[in-house]
Amino acid sequence: MTGPHDAPRVGTRPGPDGRASPPPPPLEHPVLKSMLGAWALAACSAEETAAVEEHLGECGPCADEALRLREAVGLLQRPESLDLDPALRTRVLDACLDRRPPRVPVPVWASSYDAETARLDALLQDFGDAEWHAPVRLRWFRGEGATSRRTTVAGVIAHLIAVDGLVAAALGLQDPLRSGGGPDHDRRTAAARADSGADRARVAVRTPAARTEAFWEASHFPPTRSVRGPWREQTHAVVRTVSFTGPTPGALPVSYGHFELPIRDALLDRAFECWVHAEDIADAVDYPYAPPAPRHLHGMIDLAARMLPKALAARRRAGLSAPGARRHLVAAGRPGRSLRLEIEGEGGGQWLIPLDSPAAVGSADHEVAHVALDDVEFCRLAAGHVPPEEAAAGQLGDRSAIRELLFAAASLSRM
Numbered sequence: 009m010t011g012p013h014d015a016p017r018v019g020t021r022p023g024p025d026g027r028a029s030p031p032p033p034p035l036e037h038p039v040l041k042s043m044l045g046a047w048a049l050a051a052c053s054a055e056e057t058a059a060v061e062e063h064l065g066e067c068g069p070c071a072d073e074a075l076r077l078r079e080a081v082g083l084l085q086r087p088e089s090l091d092l093d094p095a096l097r098t099r100v101l102d103a104c105l106d107r108r109p110p111r112v113p114v115p116v117w118a119s120s121y122d123a124e125t126a127r128l129d130a131l132l133q134d135f136g137d138a139e140w141h142a143p144v145r146l147r148w149f150r151g152e153g154a155t156s157r158r159t160t161v162a163g164v165i166a167h168l169i170a171v172d173g174l175v176a177a178a179l180g181l182q183d184p185l186r187s188g189g190g191p192d193h194d195r196r197t198a199a200a201r202a203d204s205g206a207d208r209a210r211v212a213v214r215t216p217a218a219r220t221e222a223f224w225e226a227s228h229f230p231p232t233r234s235v236r237g238p239w240r241e242q243t244h245a246v247v248r249t250v251s252f253t254g255p256t257p258g259a260l261p262v263s264y265g266h267f268e269l270p271i272r273d274a275l276l277d278r279a280f281e282c283w284v285h286a287e288d289i290a291d292a293v294d295y296p297y298a299p300p301a302p303r304h305l306h307g308m309i310d311l312a313a314r315m316l317p318k319a320l321a322a323r324r325r326a327g328l329s330a331p332g333a334r335r336h337l338v339a340a341g342r343p344g345r346s347l348r349l350e351i352e353g354e355g356g357g358q359w360l361i362p363l364d365s366p367a368a369v370g371s372a373d374h375e376v377a378h379v380a381l382d383d384v385e386f387c388r389l390a391a392g393h394v395p396p397e398e399a400a401a402g403q404l405g406d407r408s409a410i411r412e413l414l415f416a417a418a419s420l421s422r423m
Contacts, residue, residue: 305355377405392421
């Protein structure tokens with residue numbers, strides 16, 4: 009038997025005769041100094057690391073050299089962001105779909121709405137109470153100037169629920185305004201108000217602004233994080249419904265009160281507003297947010313360009329055209345005075361915009377002006393976030409026509 013005093017010491021190994029062998033001799037200074045590079049790269053064994061670090065506590069010159077080497081290694085390593093690439097979801101889905109097509113594919117014209125709602129949901133995922141109640145200023149353009157409305161991050165999501173409800177209702181899904189108002193609203197109270205005829209939200213609230221105000225007012229309290237669940241469910245239901253019904257509903261009309269859009273354009277419009285308000289939210293919480301994928305951005309710009317002739321006509325009817333602006337009326341379907349709108353960037357392209365009538369046809373032979381804008385700059389102009397006078401546009405030709413187009417683009421915005 010051996011007693012406690014006969015046990016081998018830590019760091020020693022028993023020899024062939026059972027006795028502890030002596031510990032290895034300590035490494036000398038030149039050897040330890042030659043190991044500093046490997047230590048800085050974390051390439052030493054555990055025993056070598058311990059020996060080097062013990063030496064650094066005793067040798068000032070080696071400690072200084074080790075610090076310089078560790079800093080150099082830090083410069084060689086590229087810092088990794090903790091945030092996921094916003095395009096990661098799209099790339100993963102594309103790779104998966106290349107291998108196996110989905111049984112029920114999302115229509116191409118609904119893909120931008122699917123992508124933008126998913127991106128916004130990812131932004132909201134880790135928000136705490138402070139972020140949900142962060143102030144947000146909704147901005148848009150009305151008449152000849154900018155206007156705004158203050159709310160919170162939760163209020164913005166409630167606004168999206170209310171306006172997306174137009175698409176949901178057109179598809180036969182539940183309209184959030186017909187289900188008792190905001191998510192914090194007591195359902196039984198809503199039913200009683202509806203039965204008495206006092207619930208204004210149930211009858212002919214058609215415009216996005218009116219629907220939003222009705223939805224906000226229907227809540228007993230300001231919107232909170234609880235709006236995220238109903239919003240997600242509604243966006244998923246819309247995408248699922250258009251996917252199961254195939255290409256048939258693409259022309260289904262969606263009423264915005266003063267105008268209608270086929271559902272394929274309405275979902276582009278909703279994708280555009282989702283992106284714009286996601287940027288509003290990201291700004292409120294001081295977080296970066298990237299523009300949509302180029303193909304989705306192009307679709308949004310194309311929709312805005314197709315809406316410009318009617319926006320120009322609406323400004324003329326409202327008496328907002330520039331003084332002295334002259335029209336050259338032509339028969340429907342005939343070429344008329346046109347402006348070439350050139351949008352630069354990956355999501356851009358060129359459009360010939362008829363200036364005098366929505367029924368006219370844009371024509372290069374009747375081109376009177378040329379405007380060039382960056383793709384994201386044009387979208388922010390159409391969102392009412394950039395004043396028409398400050399839009400960074402390259403301009404050539406009829407100044408009056410250019411001014412009218414820039415103001416018409418800003419007038420596409422709304423709450």
